[in-house]
Amino acid sequence: MAKHFLLLNLIVVSFCCAVLAFESSPMQDFCVADPASTVKVNGLACKDPKSVISEDFFFSGLHLAGNTSNTFGSKVTRVNATQIPGLNTLGISLARVDYAPWGVNPPHTHPRATEIFTVLEGSLQVGFVTSNPENRLITKVLKKGDVFVFPIGLVHYQRNVGYGNAVAVAALSSQNPGIISIANAVFGSEPAIATDILVKAFQVDETVVAQIQSKF
Known part of the structure; x- marks a missing residue:
């Protein structure tokens, strides 16, 4: 029982730390x-x-x-x-x-x-x-x-x-x-994501990927 109580306390403390670590309140x-x-x-x-x-x-x-x-x-x-x-x-x-x-x-x-x-x-x-x-x-x-x-x-x-x-x-x-604009991030990264990766990810032809990349 004591072990379960200790574990519960550790979980609560962990969540508290996570909350405080995310854009915490100012100290002034x-x-x-x-x-x-x-x-x-x-x-x-x-x-x-x-x-x-x-x-x-x-x-x-x-x-x-x-x-x-x-x-x-x-x-x-x-x-x-x-x-x-x-x-x-x-x-x-x-x-x-x-x-x-x-x-x-x-x-x-x-x-x-x-x-x-x-x-x-x-x-x-x-x-x-x-x-x-x-x-x-x-x-x-x-x-x-x-x-x-x-x-x-x-x-x-x-x-x-x-x-x-x-x-x-x-x-x-x-x-x-x-801000991460989806189209810009996927098709306009520098250097570009390899075409074969995008072909598989979007299940389209290589020429389609190339056409979209050209716009970004």
């Missing part, structure tokens, strides 16, 4: 990023608190529409510790996403963050795919004021299903959530 009021520092840490070094000013916690421009005249018909405007140095160590970031009619924010993942997504204008079809082996698509059409959550690390996307422009704001649970 703030740690404004100092991009000029040569100190290498997991994040950005702090500038001297005495030199911190209000501008370190401020960003202007999220009211401006992003330029959607590109292949995807969408534009992501990020607000993270690069734009607001005061976000450093606070574990959050933000993005505005603009969509032209039928524009797409193509399938991608955020390896370090869960995303909570709010539609400000228009109608958007959103979705994410669960992990293997189910690979189940969870999808919904959102309208103005609707909110949707994309769990950490899962492949997700958005598509404007209206005839007008659409706008959304995404809040993420990391100061640097990262």
Whole structure:
């Protein structure tokens, strides 16, 4: 019985350590990023608190529409510790996403963050795919004021299903959530993934792989 109790305690402690190790709570009021520092840490070094000013916690421009005249018909405007140095160590970031009619924010993942997504204008079809082996698509059409959550690390996307422009704001649970665009990562890596690997993975002809790679 004592052994089982000890094992249970060890498991609980392990989970606690795992939680604390993932973007842990700051140990000071703030740690404004100092991009000029040569100190290498997991994040950005702090500038001297005495030199911190209000501008370190401020960003202007999220009211401006992003330029959607590109292949995807969408534009992501990020607000993270690069734009607001005061976000450093606070574990959050933000993005505005603009969509032209039928524009797409193509399938991608955020390896370090869960995303909570709010539609400000228009109608958007959103979705994410669960992990293997189910690979189940969870999808919904959102309208103005609707909110949707994309769990950490899962492949997700958005598509404007209206005839007008659409706008959304995404809040993420990391100061640097990262983004892995699936098509770019698979077909546009440098150096390229060997063609025969992609042929087997996607069960297509070699010429198809070459054609897709040429676009990235």
